[in-house]
Amino acid sequence: KMFLQLFISFAILSGLGNAQDLEECTELAAAGNCDFYPECVNTKINCATDKYEYALSYGEVYCDRFDSSLCFRKDGGEQWVNGVQICLMQKILNSELYNNDDSSCQDLFNFGFNSHPDCFTSANNGFCMDILQQFENLDCYAKQFCNDMKESQRARLAFQQIREASKLCDQSAINMFLSNVDDWLPMATGCTKDLLEEIKRDVGNCNNSLDLVFILDSSGSVEATSFNNMKHFVAEIVSNFMIQANSTRVGVIQFSDTPKIEIVLGFIDSINILKTAINNIVYIGSQTNVVAALNLVPTVLINARANEGIPSVVILLTDQTSEPTVKAAIALHEQEIQIYAIGFGNSINETQLQNTASDPNYAFITDFTNFDSSTNKLRPLWQTVCTTPAKTEINEILQTKIGKDQATNLLFDFPLEGFTVSIQIFDGELVVYGSFIIQGPTSLTADFTSNSTNKIEIFVSPELFEQSATEEPSVFVSIVGQQNYNIFLVNTTAGDTRTTIVSTGGGTIVHPFSLWTMSFITCFVMFSSEIMNIFSVSKSG
Numbered sequence: 001k002m003f004l005q006l007f008i009s010f011a012i013l014s015g016l017g018n019a020q021d022l023e024e025c026t027e028l029a030a031a032g033n034c035d036f037y038p039e040c041v042n043t044k045i046n047c048a049t050d051k052y053e054y055a056l057s058y059g060e061v062y063c064d065r066f067d068s069s070l071c072f073r074k075d076g077g078e079q080w081v082n083g084v085q086i087c088l089m090q091k092i093l094n095s096e097l098y099n100n101d102d103s104s105c106q107d108l109f110n111f112g113f114n115s116h117p118d119c120f121t122s123a124n125n126g127f128c129m130d131i132l133q134q135f136e137n138l139d140c141y142a143k144q145f146c147n148d149m150k151e152s153q154r155a156r157l158a159f160q161q162i163r164e165a166s167k168l169c170d171q172s173a174i175n176m177f178l179s180n181v182d183d184w185l186p187m188a189t190g191c192t193k194d195l196l197e198e199i200k201r202d203v204g205n206c207n208n209s210l211d212l213v214f215i216l217d218s219s220g221s222v223e224a225t226s227f228n229n230m231k232h233f234v235a236e237i238v239s240n241f242m243i244q245a246n247s248t249r250v251g252v253i254q255f256s257d258t259p260k261i262e263i264v265l266g267f268i269d270s271i272n273i274l275k276t277a278i279n280n281i282v283y284i285g286s287q288t289n290v291v292a293a294l295n296l297v298p299t300v301l302i303n304a305r306a307n308e309g310i311p312s313v314v315i316l317l318t319d320q321t322s323e324p325t326v327k328a329a330i331a332l333h334e335q336e337i338q339i340y341a342i343g344f345g346n347s348i349n350e351t352q353l354q355n356t357a358s359d360p361n362y363a364f365i366t367d368f369t370n371f372d373s374s375t376n377k378l379r380p381l382w383q384t385v386c387t388t389p390a391k392t393e394i395n396e397i398l399q400t401k402i403g404k405d406q407a408t409n410l411l412f413d414f415p416l417e418g419f420t421v422s423i424q425i426f427d428g429e430l431v432v433y434g435s436f437i438i439q440g441p442t443s444l445t446a447d448f449t450s451n452s453t454n455k456i457e458i459f460v461s462p463e464l465f466e467q468s469a470t471e472e473p474s475v476f477v478s479i480v481g482q483q484n485y486n487i488f489l490v491n492t493t494a495g496d497t498r499t500t501i502v503s504t505g506g507g508t509i510v511h512p513f514s515l516w517t518m519s520f521i522t523c524f525v526m527f528s529s530e531i532m533n534i535f536s537v538s539k540s541g
Helices: 002-031 036-044 055-068 077-093 105-114 116-121 127-131 135-148 153-167 171-187 190-203 224-238 271-279 290-300 323-333 350-356 371-377 379-386 462-466 512-527 529-536
Strands: 211-217 249-255 259-263 312-318 337-344 363-366 397-402 407-413 419-427 430-435 448-452 455-460 474-481 486-494 500-502 508-510
Touching: 002 036, 002 077, 036 055, 036 077, 055 077, 055 105, 055 135, 055 153, 077 105, 077 116, 077 127, 077 135, 105 116, 116 127, 116 153, 127 135, 135 153, 135 171, 135 190, 153 190, 153 379, 171 190, 211 224, 211 290, 224 271, 224 312, 224 379, 249 271, 249 290, 259 271, 259 290, 290 312, 290 323, 312 323, 312 379, 323 337, 323 350, 337 350, 337 379, 350 363, 397 407, 397 474, 407 486, 419 430, 419 474, 430 455, 448 455, 474 486
Parallel strands: 211 249, 211 312, 312 337, 337 363
Antiparallel strands: 249 259, 397 486, 407 474, 419 455, 419 486, 430 448, 430 474, 500 508
């Protein structure tokens, strides 16, 4: 009996202690107090020695740094910092993972970083007007992370989050930023200049090449008003791309009980004619057969340019999901076709929608009964689509050409032994950025980088992968043109197959097989009819 009383007393005291801890943590979060991270988050989910550690190495460090910063003084800068800190802490405190004993360090890491864009742009924080429109505040933000960028993947993720936040601003704020940024760039230096250029590229038009197919649900459950709004939305999306035969090509499938190719891929190379053709598609209003529409995609993409490193991308817009739809989508995933899935209406199963998409981040839910609402909610879509990578196999050879500031974006599965990226440049100059986490990596977000006017060789080692905060065996590579005309060949091989490696003693080790292989490939490409055709194209083309 005495033992039972002691046990009950202990339980009551423990409960009071937990309640008191929760009350203290609630007060710390409400005040934006940086002690929230060590005293609450790290106590609740102790990740001090884990590769996904977030609370101490990022949360506390940068909370303290922003608190002590004296440069956020321009038009609401300080208020924005305070609002963001409170928002980030309260999101963690109120999340399911914080109150779940089974939450992992990776769960916390991903949740913490993914909360940033929303907290940056929440209604009370004024990012789009007080930060994005003020050079001094953007410069101050960049300087908090510049010195850590090369060594810290967390700092690189911080730059990615402010770029993602910029995409959430409405068009008037984006237009205002674009009208100012060219005046700011001459006075910007270092990573501030890089940040301005990357935000400008993110919110501006897409210069990258894609084979892009839209699939429009025209079934009776969609209703004519929503279908018209869907068409207007697609017309707005394509306005952000360079519609040309040698750049982005667009095709459209409409489906109800049966699918129909409304616009053949690449048949229209004028943006105005393309938008008119999309808006002229006539609503059907019969049964829903998403599977038949997905099965038609390979026919539409019969002339896709995968051998040039140009991704085949499908954007599916539908109010129905099902397991047969998921199965049909997976068949396209296996053909290295990237799918974005946009669901609307009351019949959408979110899990099925995410499984239909090539990546859970490629799934969106919206409401096409209100055009303005759906357009604002899906605004980040086209910027993400712009950097969609072409899924590429190790040992696959790509030959292509890009213009200045255009990018070839690739996605590789990471082999256990690592792999070597070899690029032979025939004309122009290239910069290569690679990331284990971020699609379309840039100078601010890359885990590794290289540049040349002749030849680039990068060994992506297992050690480099181990340093990254991810378990996903994937590598995003972005190859960016630096001249008006850039022609090159990409070859990847498993392991370290660089032709020249500087040894620790300063000598050079030559791998004869790799050297012979690259020489053979170079000669083959140089004398192939396709490359000769590329060289025959005028510089203006």
